[in-house]
Amino acid sequence: MIFGRKKPKPIVIPTKPVKEWKLTTCNYCSTGCSIEIGLDDNGRVVTSRGDASADVNRGKLCIKGILEHELFESPGRGVQPLIRNRFQDEFVPADWDTALDLSARKIKEIQEKYGRDSFAVVSTGQLLTEEFYTLGKLVRGCIGTNNYDGNTTLCMASAVSGYKRSFGSDGPPGCYEDFEHTECLMAFGSNLPEQHPIIYWRLKEAREKRHFPLIVIDPRVTMLAQFADIHLPITPGTDCVLINAMLHVIISEGLHDENYISAHTKGFEELKALVADYNPIQAQHICGIDEDMIRHVARLYARAGSAMSIWTMGINQSTHGSDGVVNINNLNLVTGNIGKPGGTSLSITGQCNAMGTREWSSCSGLPGYRLLEKPEHREEIGKFWGVDPEFFPKKRGLAQTDIFPAIESGEIKGLWLVATNPMTSMPNLGRIRKMMEKLEFLIVQDVYVDVETNKYSHVYLPAAVWAEKEGCHTNTERRVNLTRNVLKPYADSQTDLWIFNQMAKRFENGQKIHFPESAEEAFNEMRQLSVGDKRTLDISGMTYEKIEKARGIQWPYREGADDLKGDPRLYSDGHFQTEDGRANLIAIRFRDNNEKPDDDYPFWCNSGRVVEHFHTRTRTGKIGNCNKFSPTPYMEINPDAAEALGIEQMTYVRLLSRRGDAVVLAQLTHRVPRNMIFIPFHFYDCVNRLTLGLLDPHSRQPAFKQCAVRIEKIDQQEAARLNLERRAF
Ligand SMILES: Nc1nc2c(c(=O)[nH]1)N[C@H]1C(S)=C(S)[C@@H](COP(=O)(O)OP(=O)(O)OC[C@H]3O[C@@H](n4cnc5c(=O)[nH]c(N)nc54)[C@H](O)[C@@H]3O)O[C@H]1N2
Ligand SMILES: Nc1nc2c(c(=O)[nH]1)N[C@H]1C(S)=C(S)[C@@H](COP(=O)(O)OP(=O)(O)OC[C@H]3O[C@@H](n4cnc5c(=O)[nH]c(N)nc54)[C@H](O)[C@@H]3O)O[C@H]1N2
Ligand code: SF4
Ligand SMILES: [Mo]
Secondary structure (H helix, E strand, O other): OOOOOOOOOOOOOOOOOOOEEEEEEOOOEOOOOEEEEEEOOOOOEEEEEEOOOOOOOOOOOOHHHHHHHHHHHOOOEOOOOEEEEOOOOEEEEOOHHHHHHHHHHHHHHHHHHHOHHHEEEEEOOOOOHHHHHHHHHHHHHHHOOOOEEEHHHHOOHHHHHHHHHHHOOOOOOOOHHHHHOOOOEEEEOOOHHHHOHHHHHHHHHHHHHOOOOEEEEOOOOOHHHHOOOEEEOOOOOOHHHHHHHHHHHHHHOOOOOHHHHHHHEEOHHHHHHHHOOOOHHHHHHHHOOOHHHHHHHHHHHHHOOOOEEEEOHHHHOOOOHHHHHHHHHHHHHHOOOOOEOOEEEEEOOOEOOHHHHHHHOOOOOEOOOEOOOOHHHHHHHHHHHOOOHHHOOOOOOOOHHHHHHHHHOOOOOEEEEEOOOHHHHOOOHHHHHHHHHHOOEEEEEEOEOOOHHHHHOOEEEEEOOHHHOOEEEEOOOOEEEEEOOOOOOOOOOEOHHHHHHHHHHOOHHHHHOOOOOOHHHHHHHHHHHHOOOOOOOOOOOOOHHHHHHHOOEEOOOOOOOOOOOOOOOOOOOOOOOOOOOOEEOOOOOOOOOOOOOOOOOOEEEEEEOOOOOOOOOOOHHHOHHHHOOOOOOEEEEOHHHHHHHOOOOOOEEEEEOOOOEEEEEEEEOOOOOOOEEEEEOOOOOOHHHOOOOOEOOOOOOEOOOOEEEEEEEOOHHHHHHHHHHHOOO
16 A cells, blocks of 8 residues: 555546447558457447457557548548649539549540550559559550559669569568568668568567567668667668678678579679679778678678568669669578578568559559560460450550659650659659649549649549558568458549549440459459469469458468468579579679769758658648657758757758758757758658659669758748748648
8 A cells, every 4th residue: 555645547548339340451551460440330430459360460550550540531531523624723523424534535635646655654552452453454455555653663663673683573582470580680771660660569579589680771870770789870872882792701701501502593603703892891981881890790690590681762762772682682692591481581562552563553564473575474464354465565664753754855745643642752843843734634543632743633533542442452571461341432532443443434445344343353353363373473362251361361372272371481492483493693783873962962861751650641641640740841960960050959941952942840869970861751842852863773763862962041930931831732
C-alpha cells in the first residue's frame, strides 16, 4: 500500500461496438501488414487492428497502418467525375459516361493525328494486382500505345534492372525469416524503422533472440544507423566503390566461396581483375570510409556462416542505381550468400504493390515477367487475350522518366495518370510544370480531387481507395496478400478495375477481348498465365480462399500445392534464370557523374521520408494524427553548419539549386553531416524544385538523393507567406 497516493487507475480505451472484422492488407508501404477492419451493426468502419495470425506483422502495425481506416472519409475525396471547361478553365461535374466517352474520344483523336505512341499512360505501385493486370490488357491490347510505364521507375527500376542483369530475372530472392538465420546484415541506404517499421520490428526481434552484427551504410545517422553496431557514413553516390573495395579485400585474402563461384556463376575473372584496382587505400578517399573499416566489414561479412544485404532508395535512386544493385548481388554471389537461410540479396521494395505492378501490369513488357522482345511471349499473350500478336510493339517503349521529356519535345501529346502525383514526386518540378501545361489532353485518375497534378487535367476520374475495392498485393518477400471489399466506393467514385473495364468497351479491341468483371476472375486469368512454366513467378496454386486462410502466400506456389506455404527463397538450388542457369558476376567501374557541392552550391541535398507521412501526403496529410508530427516542410541541418551561417533552430531559410528554390524550416540535428541537408520529399513545391534527377543509364531511375544547393537567410514573414501560398492548392 502506498500512503498518500491514490491507487493508479489504468487507462481504459473504450471498446468499439464491432460486429464483424474483415481482412485487408495495408495500402501504404511494401511490408504487407494484414489489417482487420472492424465494422459496426450498420456496416460502418469503426476501428482496425493488426492481424495477430498474419506471419508478416503478427498483430503489429505502424502509425500509418493503425490510422489508415480514417482515410475513407478524409477531406478532398473525389465525389464525381469532372471535365475542364476550356473557356472558363474551370471544372464542371460530369456523369461517368460523359467523362469516359470524352477520354476515349480524345485518346483516339490524338493517336490518329500524331501516331499511336503519342498518347502515354503512367501508372503506379499502389493499385491492386488484378487492376494492374486489367490496365495492362487495356493499354497493350486495346489502346496500343507503347509509352506505358509506372512511377516505379522513380522507385524500384534499379532493383529490377540489377536483378535481371545478375540473376536473369526480377524477383527478390529472400524473405523476412532470413533475419532469424543470418550472421551478418548490411543495410545500404535503407531506413527500416521509419520506412518499413514492421520489417524493422521483425529484424529487432531476431537480434534480441540472437545477436548478429548490423552494419548500416547511409550518409545520415538514420534511426536504423542509431541501432546499428557499425555505421558507415558513406560519401553520397559512392556505394559501388565501397563494395568494390570490400570485394578487393575478400578476394585478395581468399575469403570468397570458390565452390559456389565455380558451380553457379560466370564472370569471376573479370570481376577479380577490376576490383584489383579498388584497393581500400585509394577507395577510402572516394567513399569516405577509412581503409581499416573497409577491411573489417569485408572480413566480417565474408567470414559469417551466412550474411545478407538489404537496400532501398539510397542505392536505387542514384546515377549508378542498377550498378549498385548488381554489385550488392556480386558481393553475395562471391560469398555464396544467395538462396540460403540468412544469406540473400534482398531489395526492400517501396509501395504496397510495387511487386504486383512488376509482375502483372505489362508496364515494361507483358504479364507474368514476359517480354515484348520475345516473339513467343507476344504470341502466347496474344492468343490468351484474343488479340493479334502483331498489335503488340516488339520492344518496350519509353520509361516514365523519358515520357515526360517526350512531352517537352512534342512527341507525346496526351497523358493518363493513374494513382501517381508527378507534380510533387518528380525531380526538377519547374520543368515538369511546363510539360504538364503543354499537354493537349490529361486524364487524372486519383482518389483525391485536390491532388496537385489535377490542376493541369482536362478530365478527373474519382477512384475508390484501398478496402473500397477487392484484390491482392505482393509484398517485399513475394507474399501475395488479400484485401477484402469492406465498403462501397465513396460517393460516386468507382474502383479502378471498373474504370479500366468501362474504358475498354470504348475501344475496338475492347469489344472483342474479354475483360473480367470481378477481381477474382482477373486473378484466375493471372493464375492460368503463370502455370506450367519453369519461371519463378508461379501463383497457379493460389486462390483467394487459400490466401485469406494463410494470411498471405509467397510465390512460387504451384498448382497442386496443398500446404499453405510457398517457397520462402528463390535460387536455393543455385540455378538462375539465365540461359545457362548461371548467375552473372558483372564488374562495375565507378563513374563520378553526380552534381556535387562546390563554392556556389556548397551543400549536398539529400531527400527521403519520415515515418508519419506517405509520399505526397494526399492521404497522411489529411489524417490529423499523422500530419501533426510534421505539418510543415523542413530540412535537417547540422548545428555547426547552421551556426556558421547564423541560422537558428526552427527559422525559415531559402534553398537554391541550379533548378529552383524552396523555403523550409531549419531543424538543427547531428543526423546530417556538416556539408549535407536532408529534406523529406512529402511536401508540395519543396525539395523537387531543387533536385536534378540525373538518370541511371540502365534503369532510367532518377538520382533523387544527390544534388547541390546553397542556403540563404530569408525574411521570416515573407517565408511564412510564401509557404502558405505554395501549400494553398
Ligand atoms: N513512412 C513512410 N514509409 C514509406 C514510404 C513513405 O513515403 N513514408 N514510402 C515507401 C516507398 S515507395 C519507398 S521507395 C521506401 C523508401 O524507403 P527508404 O529508402 O528506406 O527511405 P528514404 O528515406 O527515401 O531513403 C533511405 C536513405 O537513403 C540514404 N541515402 C542517400 N544517399 C545515399 C547514398 O549515396 N548511399 C547510401 N547508402 N544511402 C544514401 C538517405 O540518407 C536515407 O536515409 O519507403 C516506403 N515506406
Ligand atoms: N525528392 C524525392 N522525390 C521522390 C522520392 C525521394 O526519395 N525523393 N521518392 C520517389 C519514390 S521512391 C516514389 S515511389 C515516388 C512516389 O510518387 P507518387 O506516386 O507521385 O506519390 P503518391 O503520393 O504515392 O501518389 C499516388 C497517388 O495515388 C493516389 N491513390 C492512392 N490509392 C489509389 C487508388 O487505389 N486508386 C487511384 N486511382 N489512386 C490512388 C493517391 O491519392 C496519390 O495522389 O516519389 C518519388 N519522388
Ligand atoms: S509497416 Fe508498412 S505495411 Fe505495415 S502498417 Fe506500416 S505502412 Fe502499413
Ligand atoms: Mo518508392
